[in-house]
Structure formats: C-alpha cells, structure tokens
Amino acid sequence: MVEHRRFGNLLPHLILLAGIIVVAFPVYLAVIASTHDNAAIANGQMPLYPGTHGLETYWHTIASGTGKTTRQPVGGMMLASLIMATGIAVGKIAISIISAYAIVFFAFPFRMAAFWTIFITLMLPVEVRIYPTYKITSDLSMLDSYSGLILPLIASATATLLFRQFFMTVPKELVEASKMDGAGPIRFFFDTLLPLSVTNIAALFVILFIYGWNQYLWPLLITTRDDMQTIVIGIKKIIDVHDALTEWSVAMATAVLAMLPPVAVVVLMQRLFVKGLIETEK
Amino acid sequence: MANVALRNVRKAYPNGFEAIKGVDIEVGDGQFCVLVGPSGCGKSTLLRMVAGLETVTSGEIDIGGRVVNRVEPADRDIAMVFQNYALYPHMSVYNNMAYGLRNRGMAKGEIDTRVQEAARILELSALLDRKPGQLSGGQRQRVAMGRAIVRQPKAFLFDEPLSNLDAKLRIAMRVEIRKLQRRLGTTSIYVTHDQLEAMTLADILVVMNGGQVEQIGNPLEVYQNPATTFVASFIGAPPMNLIGLRDAGIALAGAGSEAGILGIRPEDLQMVDGAVPDGGVAFDLRVEAIERVGAETYVYGLRAEQAGGAAVSTRPGDLPPGEILVRIPGQSGPAIGERIRAAAVREKLHLFSTDGRKRIALR
Numbered sequence: 333m334v335e336h337r338r339f340g341n342l343l344p345h346l347i348l349l350a351g352i353i354v355v356a357f358p359v360y361l362a363v364i365a366s367t368h369d370n371a372a373i374a375n376g377q378m379p380l381y382p383g384t385h386g387l388e389t390y391w392h393t394i395a396s397g398t399g400k401t402t403r404q405p406v407g408g409m410m411l412a413s414l415i416m417a418t419g420i421a422v423g424k425i426a427i428s429i430i431s432a433y434a435i436v437f438f439a440f441p442f443r444m445a446a447f448w449t450i451f452i453t454l455m456l457p458v459e460v461r462i463y464p465t466y467k468i469t470s471d472l473s474m475l476d477s478y479s480g481l482i483l484p485l486i487a488s489a490t491a492t493l494l495f496r497q498f499f500m501t502v503p504k505e506l507v508e509a510s511k512m513d514g515a516g517p518i519r520f521f522f523d524t525l526l527p528l529s530v531t532n533i534a535a536l537f538v539i540l541f542i543y544g545w546n547q548y549l550w551p552l553l554i555t556t557r558d559d560m561q562t563i564v565i566g567i568k569k570i571i572d573v574h575d576a577l578t579e580w581s582v583a584m585a586t587a588v589l590a591m592l593p594p595v596a597v598v599v600l601m602q603r604l605f606v607k608g609l610i611e612t613e614k
Numbered sequence: 615m616a617n618v619a620l621r622n623v624r625k626a627y628p629n630g631f632e633a634i635k636g637v638d639i640e641v642g643d644g645q646f647c648v649l650v651g652p653s654g655c656g657k658s659t660l661l662r663m664v665a666g667l668e669t670v671t672s673g674e675i676d677i678g679g680r681v682v683n684r685v686e687p688a689d690r691d692i693a694m695v696f697q698n699y700a701l702y703p704h705m706s707v708y709n710n711m712a713y714g715l716r717n718r719g720m721a722k723g724e725i726d727t728r729v730q731e732a733a734r735i736l737e738l739s740a741l742l743d744r745k746p747g748q749l750s751g752g753q754r755q756r757v758a759m760g761r762a763i764v765r766q767p768k769a770f771l772f773d774e775p776l777s778n779l780d781a782k783l784r785i786a787m788r789v790e791i792r793k794l795q796r797r798l799g800t801t802s803i804y805v806t807h808d809q810l811e812a813m814t815l816a817d818i819l820v821v822m823n824g825g826q827v828e829q830i831g832n833p834l835e836v837y838q839n840p841a842t843t844f845v846a847s848f849i850g851a852p853p854m855n856l857i858g859l860r861d862a863g864i865a866l867a868g869a870g871s872e873a874g875i876l877g878i879r880p881e882d883l884q885m886v887d888g889a890v891p892d893g894g895v896a897f898d899l900r901v902e903a904i905e906r907v908g909a910e911t912y913v914y915g916l917r918a919e920q921a922g923g924a925a926v927s928t929r930p931g932d933l934p935p936g937e938i939l940v941r942i943p944g945q946s947g948p949a950i951g952e953r954i955r956a957a958a959v960r961e962k963l964h965l966f967s968t969d970g971r972k973r974i975a976l977r
Contacts, residue, residue: 503698503700505696505697505698505699505700506700506702508665508667508687508694508696508700509694509696509700509701509702509761511666511667511686511687511688512665512687512688512692512693512694512714513688513713513714513717513761514688514714514717514718515688515713515717519717523702523713524702524704527704528703528704
C-alpha cells in the first residue's frame with residue numbers, strides 16, 4: 333500500500349523519531365561522558381556537549397585501563413572478546429553447516445532422530461545446563477582458556493535449522509548433476525553447496541558474532557585470570573568499585589568501544605545479511 | 615559410442631511399489647531412443663536407473679558391453695540433461711561445462727579445447743563468462759547440452775529437457791537436439807510425455823504404461839500398427855477413435871470372436887454421402903462441435919444410433935461415449951447440428967481384444 337498524503341506521513345515519522353531518540357540518546361550520552369573528566373560526571377553536572385578529555389580518555393582506556401578494578405587495558409579485553417566472538421561464530425557455522433549437510437543430503441538410520449535431537453537443544457541454552465557444562469569444562473581443564481570460552485557455546489540448533497531449510501531448497505537435480513560430473517560428497521560440499529550458502533553464512537555470522545560478543549554469564553563463570561577478561565565483563569567490573577570514585581569516563585569509553593566491533597560487523601555485512609535472509613533464487 | 619541394453623530390468627521400492635515391472639530395451643550404437651508415456655509410467659525412473667541415480671532391483675543395464683548395475687553414475691561414461699537444467703548457479707557457463715572434466719583430472723588445454731568446441735557448436739561462445747541466472751531458458755538449455763557434449767560420453771540421457779520451454783522454442787530446440795545427435799552420432803535415450811516430441815525425435819520409440827513397455831518400434835510403425843489400445847490412443851493427436859464393437863452394434867466381417875474394440879484414426883475417416891466402402895465401416899453422426907485449426911478441421915460427431923454409454927474409455931481425456939472425431943483437411947466442414955456420414959476403408963481399421971491389451975489382425 334503506497335499512499336501519498338502530505339500530512340499522512342507526519343505521525344509515523346514522529347513516532348519513528350521518538351523511537352530513535354529513545355534508543356540513541358543513551359548512546360550519545362555515553363559518547364559525551366567519555367570525553368569529560370571523572371569529576372564532571374560524578375558531581376552530576378556533565379554538559380550535553382563533548383568535553384576536552386576525549387583522546388586522552390580513550391588512549392588511557394585502550395592502553396592501560398583501570399588499575400584498581402580490571403587491572404587490564406581495555407585493548408586486551410577487546411582482543412579476548414574478539415577471539416571469543418569470532419571463535420563462537422565460526423565454530424557455530426562450521427558445525428551446523430556440516431550437521432545440516434548430513435541431515436539433508438545423506439540417508440542414514442535415525443536421521444530424523446538426529447535432527448530432532450539437535451532441534452531440542454534449542455531448549456537448552458548455556459544458562460540451563462550451566463552446572464554440567466561447567467563441570468565438563470573444568471574436568472577437561474579448559475577453565476581460563478579460549479577453548480573453554482568457545483567450545484561449550486558452539487553447538488547451534490538455530491543455525492543447523494537455518495542451513496537445513498536452505499539446503500532443502502537446493503534442487504536435487506543439482507546433487508545428481510554433481511554426481512554425474514564426478515564430484516563426490518566432499519567436492520559437492522565445497523564446490524557447490526558452500527558457494528551457494530555464502531549469503532546465509534554471512535547473515536548467520538552477523539547474528540552469531542553479536543551473540544558471542546555479548547556473552548556475559550559463561551565468561552564470568554569460567555575465567556578468573558585478568559588477561560582472559562572479555563570487554564562485557566570489563567564494563568561491569570569497572571563500574572563496580574568499592575570505597576572509591578568510579579572512573580566513569582573510562583567506563584563510558586569502554587562501553588563505546590564495546591559497541592564498535594558489532595556495529596562494524598553489521599555495517600560491513602549489512603548487504604549480505606539482508607540478502608541472506610530474503611534471497612530465494614537459487 | 616556404444617549400445618545400451620536393458621535386460622528384464624525391475625525396480626521395486628522398499629514399500630513394495632513396483633515402479634518398473636521388467637523392461638527389455640535394446641538401443642543400437644548411435645540410435646536415438648525415446649521413452650514416452652503418461653506421468654507416473656516409470657519412464658523417468660527407468661532413465662535414472664540407466665544414469666545410476668536409482669538402484670536396479672533386478673535385471674541388467676548394459677552400456678557398451680559392460681553391465682553397470684553397480685557402477686557409480688560418474689563412472690558409467692554417460693551424460694545427462696535434466697529437466698530443470700541443474701546448472702551450477704554460482705559458476706560461469708564455461709565453468710559449468712568444464713567442471714565435470716576438471717573433476718576427472720583432465721589437462722587444462724584439453725578442457726579448453728573441448729569447451730570452446732562445444733560452445734561453438736551450440737553458439738554459446740559469447741556467453742561463456744555469464745552466470746546461468748543471466749541466461750534465457752533456451753540458452754540455459756544449451757549450456758546443459760554443452761555440459762553433456764564436452765564429456766564425449768558413450769550415451770546421452772535426456773530427462774524431459776524441453777518441458778520448461780515455451781512452445782515455439784520447444785520446437786526449435788527439438789530440431790536442434792536431433793541435428794546435434796545425428797552430427798555427434800552419440801547413442802541417446804530421451805524421456806518425454808509429449809508424443810509429438812517422441813514421434814519426431816525417435817529412431818526407436820518405446821511406449822510405456824504402468825511400469826511396463828507397451829510397444830517398441832520405429833515411430834511410424836508404432837503409429838500404423840499400435841499394439842494395444844493404450845498405444846493407439848497415446849500416440850497420435852488427436853487420438854484414435856476407439857469403439858466397442860458390440861456396444862456399437864457393428865458386425866465386421868472377418869473380425870473373429872476375440873475382437874472387441876475397433877480403432878480408427880480421425881484422419882482415416884472420410885465424409886461420404888452414399889454407401890459404406892467395401893468391407894469398411896461407416897457412422898451416421900450428428901455434429902456436436904467443430905474445431906478449426908487452420909490447416910485442418912476437427913469434427914466431433916455423436917453417433918445417431920447411440921444414446922450414450924458406449925465407446926471405450928481407456929484414460930481420462932478420451933472422448934465421451936458415442937462421440938467420434940473426424941479430421942478433415944482444410945477449413946471447410948459441416949455446420950453444428952448437421953447430420954453427416956463418416957466412413958473408413960477396411961485397410962485403415964485397427965482391431966483390439968476386448969481388454970485392449972492385444973492387437974488382432976483383420977483378415
């Protein structure tokens with residue numbers, strides 16, 4: 333339905349504008365706060381325009397962080413988060429695309445049972461199975477390690493389901509043509525299926541990267557070493573000071589920095605992301 | 615180049631359904647064999663069994679003197695053209711054709727020679743860098759053909775390759791496929807449900823129904839001497855008139871006691887004024903409908919003495935009981951409601967047993 337009324341568009345625009353302000357204002361505030369000194373923020377008289385301490389604060393945050401709370405520069409935390417988020421996203425995609433490949437293209441006993449088993453893990457996020465998962469991770473001596481951060485989180489029913497749905501739309505003649513062309517299962521996977529899945533993979537990567545980046549409970553539980561802190565945990569720790577003044581400027585700068593990689597991923601992969609979710613042509 | 619032979623080939627699915635009930639076909643070197651039949655008759659299944667995409671329950675499939683029942687599709691030395699073309703959407707036309715050769719470890723130079731040659735034959739040279747999505751239906755069809763040609767296989771298998779094209783293009787591609795096959799001299803098996811395609815393409819026509827072969831032969835031979843009422847009504851358009859002898863009260867001299875059904879092709883019926891031709895049959899009809907297609911006119915007439923409930927209906931889409939189709943050349947013809955008399959000479963009559971499974975000679 334396309335309507336052209338001069339004032340008909342006014343109300344929707346006002347609503348959208350209000351929504352944008354509600355979402356964007358806190359972000360704006362964080363950016364502004366990160367450019368003022370701690371005293372200005374703490375005494376409640378922070379102006380709504382940028383201060384003069386911006387560069388200094390960010391440099392300080394990235395390179396040294398706060399000595400009292402996290403004892404780590406935020407740059408290091410970002411690296412830890414980046415490794416974890418990338419590891420989770422790549423791992424989830426790799427595992428689920430292979431599982432979906434097996435479920436859709438191979439006839440083996442209990443194929444549907446396998447699929448439903450994967451499917452019901454949708455109901456078992458890490459928060460639900462936290463004790464057994466912790467126990468296993470601990471028994472395998474993976475506490476305080478990247479493999480411990482990543483591996484328990486990379487099974488993904490959602491991604492498997494998405495790939496399965498996509499694979500089921502691949503014409504079976506394409507599989508047969510590959511067979512006639514002398515391509516075995518591995519070749520078919522790498523030469524045909526993977527190139528066709530690129531947009532789907534990109535879309536999933538965006539979602540899963542952000543999922544990984546935002547992990548809080550699991551890293552909090554299994555990492556104790558300072559150099560394994562992720563940035564999301566870092567923010568919490570920086571704010572949580574006892575008997576001293578919170579370094580608000582550093583906290584805000586950390587929050588802004590924590591936002592950047594997910595934003596970058598979304599912006600860079602936006603086109604593929606949208607294509608991956610709506611594309612139907614094979 | 616090779617013979618392809620199917621010997622008592624059967625296919626039963628685990629649920630007990632018998633898709634192919636014992637088929638024997640012998641295709642000579644360089645011959646073009648067409649499998650034709652209504653949907654669900656098992657023709658595609660049979661082709662896929664030759665390709666190796668379906669297992670063979672029993673019997674032998676022999677390509678070039680080698681029984682290939684247990685050979686992988688890629689190692690059978692055959693190439694297949696699919697109904698929906700099954701081109702790799704992410705590969706260029708060139709790569710679509712080269713892919714199968716690369717997988718076989720062929721040298722780059724040889725691949726290039728073959729692809730360029732195929733592209734030249736199929737007039738695809740200008741399109742080699744395009745993706746399938748940028749091509750028209752006819753061009754995609756050609757790429758699919760090219761993919762088969764470059765392999766230089768012992769046999770081509772076609773699975774209804776033209777059914778996704780519009781009518782005009784279908785005729786053009788039909789001729790093209792036939793010319794190409796003649797030129798390359800490659801043994802081919804072609805599946806279609808279109809009897810016209812089957813008639814025009816085939817050296818050997820195989821009419822299938824319900825998982826069985828109804829008749830094998832040269833297309834014209836099949837047309838002239840259909841072995842069963844199924845073949846009689848399936849091959850030829852418009853289909854043959856099938857009339858129950860007893861219901862119509864026709865007494866045909868020399869018909870024998872076995873004969874139950876009389877078949878007359880619409881074009882073998884002539885409008886006559888007077889007497890029945892010697893030994894032939896004639897029908898008094900009231901014209902119910904007329905179709906003029908330009909070069910010829912189809913007259914649908916209801917037999918005057920027939921008050922319904924007569925003609926043999928072998929499949930849906932047949933004429934209603936008592937109705938007879940007469941095909942006359944040109945655009946002239948009777949008017950609706952007019953009474954006419956249509957007759958056929960004795961040589962043009964076909965006789966079948968009552969169940970329609972057997973052709974009976976008219977002495």
